[in-house]
Amino acid sequence: MSPQAKPWQKTAQAGPEIGVAVLDPNVVATIIKEAKKPVLVIGATSLKLKVGDEPYIAVLIRLAKAANLPVVATAHANKYITEHNITGLGVHVMPLTNLTNRLEDDREWPGLDGKGKPDLVIFGGVTTYYLSQMLSSLKNFTARLQTLTLDNEYQPNARFSLGNVNDVEWKRFLDAIIAKFAK
Numbered sequence: 509m510s511p512q513a514k515p516w517q518k519t520a521q522a523g524p525e526i527g528v529a530v531l532d533p534n535v536v537a538t539i540i541k542e543a544k545k546p547v548l549v550i551g552a553t554s555l556k557l558k559v560g561d562e563p564y565i566a567v568l569i570r571l572a573k574a575a576n577l578p579v580v581a582t583a584h585a586n587k588y589i590t591e592h593n594i595t596g597l598g599v600h601v602m603p604l605t606n607l608t609n610r611l612e613d614d615r616e617w618p619g620l621d622g623k624g625k626p627d628l629v630i631f632g633g634v635t636t637y638y639l640s641q642m643l644s645s646l647k648n649f650t651a652r653l654q655t656l657t658l659d660n661e662y663q664p665n666a667r668f669s670l671g672n673v674n675d676v677e678w679k680r681f682l683d684a685i686i687a688k689f690a691k
Contacts, residue, residue, distance in 0.1 A: 525647065526664045527655075529671040533681050537688035539656060539668060540575055543628035547620060548577040549607065552584035553659075554633020560679040567682050568632045568658070572597055574689035577630070578620055580607055585633070604634065608642045612649045625653075631666070632658040640665055658682065 530536055540546055550568050557564035565588055572579050578598040581589060586601045600620050602610075610617040611625065619625045629646070631639055636659075643655055643665035656668040660678040663669040670681060 527643075527647075527666045527669050529662050530656075530668050531671050533684035534688065536656065536658075536668070536670075536681075537685050539654070540577075540628065540630065540685075541688075543626075543654070545619065545624060545626045546575075546577055546628040546630060547580055547626040548572050548575075548630045548632065549580045549604070549634065550582070550585040550632055551604065551634030551639070552582050553635050555584055555588055557633065559675070559682055564633055567686075569594055569597065571632075571658075571682070571686050571689070574686050576689075580620070582634075604638065604642060608645055611646055611653060627652065628654045628656060630656045630658060634659075636661055636663075639663060658685075 530539075548568065548571065550565060554565035554568055555563065559567045565585060569589070571577065573596055578600065580600050580602050582604060583601065586599060589597070589599055598620075611629065617625060631643075634642070639657065639659075640663060643657075643663055646653055646655055647665050647667070654668070655666045657663045657666045658670060660670060660673045660675070662672045670678070673681065
């Protein structure tokens with residue numbers, strides 16, 4: 509296992525099925541483009557982190573706009589979006605445990621738009637240990653859902669995750685993904 513594919517949190521051992529550490533931004537852009545109903549989940553940790561000189565939440569919002577992704581924002585992330593008068597996004601406010609439970613339920617939830625559940629859930633800025641548990645639940649209790657994490661910490665419970673990268677590589681990686689949609 510390469511250093512980029514070791515769990516950031518030592519206790520986050522994924523069991524027999526381990527997610528793929530994606531080290532190429534073109535692959536991530538393709539995963540997003542090929543999804544029929546992707547959604548971006550923005551967590552509160554995105555308010556505390558910086559990507560270069562820019563708040564992580566601002567980078568995630570740029571991605572959502574460029575890729576035309578609907579957004580599920582936690583309360584703190586939604587507060588940022590509201591206070592900064594950010595428009596042009598389909599923002600839904602939902603607690604993360606509620607979202608996880610809805611994604612696990614194969615029968616009842618019609619999705620954010622009422623036309624079906626997401627097939628790809630992209631996570632950014634969710635607390636590491638919280639995200640690990642949500643991803644473990646989704647991995648074990650959903651058959652068709654793909655998950656992708658954009659944080660700079662490898663998450664073995666995600667189907668696809670960025671590897672452990674330093675801040676400079678992370679910025680370069682995220683900018684390259686966004687550039688793929690800006691064309």
